[in-house]
Amino acid sequence: MQEKQKPYAYAKSLELFARAAAVIPEGIYGHQNPAFVLPGACPYFADRAQGGHFWDVDGNQYIDFQCGYGPVVLGHNHPEVEDAVREQMAKGSCFNHPTRLMVDLAERLTSLIPAADWAAFAKNGSDVTTWAIRIAREYTGREKIVMARGAYHGAHAWCTAYPGGVLDDEKKHILSMRWNRLDDLENLADGHKDRIAGIILTPYHHPTYAAQEMPAGGFWEGVRKICDREGIVLIVDDIRACFRLDVRCSPHYFNIDPDILCVAKAMANGHPISAAMGRKNFRESAEAVFFAGTFWSSPAPMAAALKTLSILESTDAIPKMERLGRKLKTGLEELGQKHGFRVTASGPAALPYLTFDDDPDLYHIQAFSRHMISRGIFLHPHHNWFICAAHTDEDIDYTLETADEVFPEVRKEMES
């Protein structure tokens, strides 16, 4: 555990960001842009990581509750995973052809995941969510896609929340419903009879800037029923939570029966790979929608995925994350109460997110995260957190001990 030599400074991060800004659009783009976290009050550039911790370019050490925004599930630099990667890299990393590992991995996934009769691989979540909606359109011959408001399915034109460079045509067939609102879905199905190709939903709702919402009782059964009745393809986007709640992925955990399942993030413990899987009746349509990328058959991430799945299946990694996450959630809620705050740690235990109930404007959570980060605990103020199997009870204890110091700081700051 790191010494309490806090608060941290970020001089080298800022210096590097100034250089980056000269040659890279926005300096750092997308979700890693500092404006999305805590500008001027958090690290911008990482240097190294090990287990459940990382170090920034200023040498500050953190308990890493962001885990690369999810991919790191076993811990950074997991020796067995890295050995498997090194072994493959020694043979080569980019070929004219896929390797045996692609077949091994597809076989592994189709035997492991109930909804998977076939599997195909890419690099990022957007690659497979976009492919999935095209398969749904090909299968049904319809154009509309339903998604939940505030859900994130990637950065492609059909699903991005930003208008830059997006044509109206690219969004005109996207319909939205409120999470957990079967009545919304019924209304859409009625209003767009025989025109909805697919519905894409995350297994539970994990928007940014807001508390996470678990599926209400009967929600998924209702969605399945409407899809079956209306001939709509049910796509589950499990990019964020896959393999963290259940090695058979979140549909198994939540008892969902998808037609197509998209996964990525934790699949290879930080190595870049995503996958789409589906029922056999969608295979012909999948074959009709061209799907390719130069690096999509890279074997090293496939080696990492095979090893990661094997470790997740054969160890107590998943129950451990659940236990540590529950300890963190309960501890933070109790500490919040102790210091006069009403706080809620929402979402599954292994992917929690803290909100202050009386803070719709996010001032409290921003202050809380800033103080926690400056004391060596990386807790994102606007995005759900991730527990990994390398976190320890000591990490959680240290986090709670620090939170006990920080809640009064937040109170003081808000009162001033």
Added chain:
Amino acid sequence: MDEILRASLFLKAVLPLMEDLVDFDTIAASAISDKRLILQFEVKNGPSSHLRIEGGKIRHGIGMHQSPDIRLTFKKPELLNRMFDGEDVRPGLRKGFFHLLFLIREFPKLAERLQYYLEGDGKKAVDEKTKNFQVRIGLHAMLGGMATVASDDASLRSIADETPFGTLLVRILPDGPFGTFTKLSHNGGYIFESTFNQPVRHANAVMEFAGPDAAKKLIDGALNAVTAIGLGQEIKIRGLLPLIDKASIFLYRFGKIMGV
């Protein structure tokens, strides 16, 4: 080019700057010192705004005035835009023939002075007072522009829908100016509005410029907001970030439409 949106922006975000102009600029002030009239601008079947000129002051209002002294009607938004761009355009004068002299002599002076401050000389360094005025009208235009785009730009309707309710306070440290961009509920729906140097009861989000220099750089396009926010010195943000996020989309669109 979205001509109708551009016309809206001229009428709702640029025309209000006349209020500031006559308070600051002696040439502009003298052009209206003895005038008392209401000047109406309208695009046929489109946006409209009016200026009340009285006692050496100008007050701007959105929409049609009940009894304007001069009523300028533009058949197409392009015509109004060309006039604001400095071209010699003759709108239909539906009312106010007795005020023709004002239209011919004084109003062009006001427009010219406003353009001078908005665009600057380019090469000449300006004094501190002028720079602060340029920042003031730049911020005023920016806030009005964001609210106008959010309200009127059909291509950003879904972004407007997704914008959270609340007030974004934009202020220049240490002493202002400041203003707000707000989405508020209205008749079961919502509207956007901006205020300038009016008391603010509660800000759901805050964007602060370290000083007039930082604000001037942003207004002149010499400072990238995202980079400046990242560097954490010249612009600071906090609070309801989704509101700032969406406001920045409206601001970008305002700049793009106005060619800033």
